[in-house]
Amino acid sequence: MRKRFKPLLNHNSEFALDLAPLLAVMVKLVPVLLVSSAFVQMLIIETELPQVVQQAIEQQNKDPKATQVAVEVSRKFGVKFIITENGKQMVETVALTTEKELDLPRLHAKFQEIKKSHPEIFKIEMSPEEDVPYSDVVRVMDEARKSRSNDIKFPVKDMKTGQDTSTLYMFPEVVFGNTMDG
Template sequence: MAYRTPTSRKAKRTEEGINLIPILDAVFIFIFFLLMSTQFVKIFEIGSDVPIVSTTPPPKDDKPPFMLTLVINKNNILVQLQNSRGGTKDRNIEVRNIEGEYDLDTLHNELVKIKKQNLGEEQVILEPKADLSYEEIVLIMDATRKLRNTDETMFKKDKDGIDVQVRFLFHKIIFGNIMS
């Protein structure tokens, strides 16, 4: 009697690969969702410059440099307007801490007075000497940066001699005593 091979061995098995189409569909939908969701997310950032340490001497300038410094202590904010040529302090304004909160309206009004006298200046140095919460620092920065709708409008001349409205108080904020 002749030996017959089973039919299951004879028939060649075709191996089927993994169906990648559903996985690729899911990946493309996920990428599309991420791209679309970035349109709805707003990221808020308050710009601040780090002081630059340089070994070269600064260039000579005809006008005295403007140095507005806010020293933030536990009980007050000291507004110092300095002339660095002679190192003399032109103005010292103290904004008291009332009932645990800084008087930001007085600070803002004093900064508006300083801005009226120095329309071209945009820089302020913050020196927090006390431990402050994030919210307190942001409130002080907002009082320093933004002009309010109730403030008197100010105009300065641009390069072409055209009057341009001043939109910010001192929006270039530098932290003066950052420890690294």
């Protein structure tokens, strides 16, 4: 009987992998990606401006019993919260720090406190004073948008399923209230 041919395999042999085509692809890809890459990540904060007509219609349909939260930002006194509930107004202020800056931790705590007592509200009306810089406006919106602590969540009802759930979002909808003022 003829013996079956077995090729001799040397398991310890080494071979050189030709990386040149791979390198050629990379050399072409890298400049393309370098040109099209965004090294500064830009994001957006959504806000709606009140339109004159829209505002008038909303005013007509407004439920007088619904609680409203207005936030006034000033470089003199800090941030003033005006909470209107059942026709009654409650005013609270978070003063500036000793360095005349916004007291962001206290501001965030105040937003959490308001949200805890009014979990059904997601919209605030913001009215910064004329000399308030844009960065401060964004900071206040950041503090209002979402709870920083994962332990502090707020109850919310899922409209589709009717089940109670919780969310980190506090006041994601900000409307600039004084845009149309003269």
